[in-house]
Amino acid sequence: MRSAAAVRGPAPSGTEDGRFRRLHVVWKVLRRQRVPLVAFALLVALGALGALAPAILPRDPNAMTSDTLSPVSAAHPFGADYLGRDIMTRMAYGIKVSFIVGLAVAAIAMSAGLACGLVAGYYGGWIEHLLMRAADALLILPGFFLALIIAFLFGGRLFTVILLLGLTGWPQIARIARAEVLSLKATEFVESARAVGASNPRIVLREILPNALPPVLALMALLMSYGILSEASLSFLGVGDPNVISLGGMLSNGLQYATTAWWVPTFPGAAIFLLVLLLNVVGDGLSVALNPHARQTGGRVTF
């Protein structure tokens, strides 16, 4: 059997040639956006700080000292908490956890959403109905509270929290992926692939998926910010993983010192703010580059 690519003829947006041109456009738009690029560089730096924390920072994040509630000083640039632990060191470890959560939540939500969206859009019928109704229901149901109650009942190990947040974040992805598939299904290159006898999985994975990917990938940064903020919120409410250093948990523990030792809750919260802000700046840049509709209106998807 001849490959589908060989009979495609003049290049529509889906061929290697078209895809290349599209990537080129994406890069051209991205390159002009200075602010998102700077934000991305800062994120990489923060991620490196988190990943390399054990090597760079001399202190043990859990080591208790007699510097109880020590204010900002040369020894403790961000002060020390009520057990005398160095806040800056703990924040670096907290940032690492935030990155792990953000990346894992985004990966899970993205895979689940893409799978559901592709299947729903391509096969249609009752399975589309079922999947999209589930997505609608999950959009209206407060996903955060669902994660909260499950983490509360089953104990919020980090893995559980990540899984829960990933599985509550997929509906938006599924909707966008489905819409993409519906418009791609009618294109000539999909039809020609079908004409040469390509199997359904092959058409979905080789022809449709690569073309449906850009608008979905644009949401990667926003999904990460959803994951990071939600994990911080769960830890803040006391259902996070107690064995993991979480920025939200640090803020929550520092709450009672807000009026006496302001640095204890302020700096961990500032780190959450910074991560979410940078991710949103990058997310906006990505959606301008990857999503033609957003390029025009600046509209955004919310989780």
Add this chain to the structure above:
Amino acid sequence: MTYRYVAGRLVQSLVLIALVVSTAFVLIHVAPGDPVTYLYGGQAVSAEVLAQIRHAWGLDQPLWQQYAAYMGNVARGNLGYSQINFLPVAAILGASLPNTLLLMIPSVLLAAVLGIVLGMTAARRSGTGADYAIGAVSLVSYATPPFWLSVIFIIVFASRLHWFPTQGMATLGGAGGGLARVADVVWHMALPLGVLAWWYSASFTRLTRASIIEESRKYYLMTARMKGLSEFKVFYRHALRNAMRSVVTVLGVQLGTMFAGAVMTEIVFAWPGTGRIIYTAILQHDYPVVLGFFLVVGSAVILANLAVDLTYAVIDPRIRYA
């Protein structure tokens, strides 16, 4: 046709609420431990009382009858009893929910006015410095975790400047009655309200901007201009009315997140709403209260969504016939 739409949305909402309750039922049975713990508590009670609870919730019956009994109990407003103070969960939540709404509703309204004016300004001057400035502000406010901003507000405006109280809803011992009491509550409310309005306004700004730009490409706006209407009337009378539909629809989807933000703000300010209740209940492992909170908030968000959709079906004929 309207009736069909309304009936359809009503049924959909009821199904969703049933889904929330069923989720709670499944969780109670799947979670480690005895379901009685989740409905009553692990307090030392006699075997007879335990048997009574089992019977009341149908836990001595086959699973499907347990399910029916659970749904029946919840439908009658019986959400179990707190294992800490033995009060009915429905009463605990019923007493705190109005305080949450007292905080949330003015915040949403304030954020809506602020966001619509900013979004409109940005859309009308799209591509200019004003647009970028408003975009930057809304990006920052969108990214501010409400619980962190609450802490900052307390440190700056309460602890340092002493402009506002650090926490609570009223001065202990009372500040007199009538207007003095209202003023006292408003004074206590200012900071949490500011936090929530700041955080909520970002969504309103961004959504208004996007939908106004979308609307401004349509022909009816050109018609309005050709009639000789002022730019103010063109945008605020014609474009805004149509843009509001998509703004409100998306906000309906965000209600859960907005509620979560209110809950966390309440915790920081010790505001006596549902947030305080859930926070204490989690700390004390008060299972019935946490489950009841989930049921009430889940249903409230679904019903609020329904209310939003129905209001718009009444206002906008396009929805009725869709």
